[in-house]
Amino acid sequence: MSKLQVSLAISDYDHVRDFVYGRVTAEGLDINFQVLPTPEIFDRATRDQEWDVCEMSLGKWTGMFSQGDDSLVPIPVFPSRVFRHSALYVKKDSGVDTLDKLRGRRVGDPDFAHTAGIYARGFLMHDVGIKLEEIEWVQAGTNKPGRHENLELNLPAAVKRVSVPDKTLDGMLLAGEIDAILSAIPPKSFIAGNPNMVRLVPNHIEVETEYFNRTGIFPIMHFVAIKRALFERNPWMAVNLYRAFEEAKDRSIARIKNMMISHLPLPWNPDNARRATAMFGADFWPYGVEPNRKTLEAFLNFTYEQGVAHRKVKLDEVFPPSVQHILKV
Template sequence: MSDLRLSIAIGDYDRNRPLLDGAVQIDGVDPVFMKLVPEEIFFRAFRHAEFDVCEASLSSFTLKTARGDSPYVGVPVFLSRAFRHTGIFIRTDRGIARPEDLRGKRIGCPEYQLTACVWIRAILENDYGVKPSEVTWVRGGLEQPGRAEKISIELPPEITVVPAPADRSLNEMLIDGEIDAYIGPRSPPAFEAGHPKIARLFPDPTAAASDYYRRTRIFPIMHVLCVRRSIVETQPWLPAALLKAFEQSKAVALAKLADTSATKITLPFVEEQLQAARSLMGQDFWSYGVGPNRHALEAFLQAHHSQGLSSRQLAVEELFHSSTLEAFKI
């Protein structure tokens, strides 16, 4: 009997590389890997369901699951995580000295339902009292005009989202002062180029994120692994096999990262950064599985619903195939 041939679209990350190069195998699967950027994977997955297995936006997947029309079922493999205090950028000439000053401002975002934007709005509301309804959200492409929500959304009337002009990118609008701030997973090119009037809201985002983690014990989840529902219906062993393989792949990557004989990535102070992360967050700081991530998932699902995105607040178990909710022990 031959292995199941599957298309798998994921990012080219160190934690995925042992799978990509064949060092780790997926039980019973003959994979066809595609290394793609998140925007392309998400668009193709949620517009056309093109992949058998794929990395997915946690927000888009939650939105589709709440509606009951998701072509995918989740596996608790969290391929991207990030503290999003780095993702809030401001015009320095708009009187914005602290998060509370964002009330009443026009803030650009690539999509209202973007996972990074959900987490950032949750931070602004929970930690600083700035509600999504107190801001005008300007939706559009960061670098290219014309970006729309990849999934149609219906928001409560108190939430104001307006499209950017058809011929304007958010980066251009930020430069010209047509928006007061920007939130998202990527830095505006104007900031990267050193524009004198564009800065991060948090001057020391690492300190802000560390404080956030100490208070909440949340390492925000951005992307989740998903598998086509119709395949799982005939191959119920597949979600657990994927979880096992991605866990093994991550373990190999972390072992290499901790090997001090030669630095594995082109960056100084890697050993020190790894030790700092483990001192703050524990040995398994990038955990997979539902158990160690339930608290973060519940916080996200609550924020997703309260921000008007999901029609009802999901339970964590609704996101994932039942076979991935428990594991064997020896």
């Protein structure tokens, strides 16, 4: 029997690599993999839907879905997860040295629907107590000018939002035109070691650990999505894809835990895996709906209260029933 030919775009992760390069396969599928940067995947997938299956931003998808665009069907495979207390940058000695001092300030971000920003605004609102309208939000490219908001927002009336497409957040922060940057992509001055640009939360690992222990939220940035028309013709492919991604992830985690040789060029990988197990559980990078329910429900609430989602999206709407409860074999 011939296999279903599909195209799949995803970024380069160790925990998907065995699938991409054929050491793991998905039953019934002949896949043309394309490994690309995530911003390019998101742009091409949302504008032209160039692939049958692709990695997708949670924030962008939720905003689109809330406005009636259900052209992509997600499966609960989460290639990227990052705590985002580390995504806030300020000018050194500016007086903004704690999260609560962002109240009344101008904060720049590349676009309001980028997932990192949604999580960060979530903890600013719920944990620090800053209302969305107590910050003026400035939109611009982090390191390159010309970036625009690419999703229609439904911001609360009191929220101030301005776009400055001819400037960069990096330049505006150093010039004193904004007070902080909120971005998944680090400002180029920070990467270059400019001493005038620092993280607002320098001890972010400690802060993020406490945040997880208190809230149970382990931020999910991206999931994998299938074109709806293709999924509806071949509903079996969702579970088969899920199983392949799960096997590739398990093989990656086994490499991290290997004490005999170093599969990754970083010291103490097995020790880091033990610490992650103690904090997150035996499967410290879980796929599936139930192990991630708390994180996903919190995120969906954040998108609605921040005006990224035009209506409140329920978790049961997000994933098809076939992948909500997958038999472990």
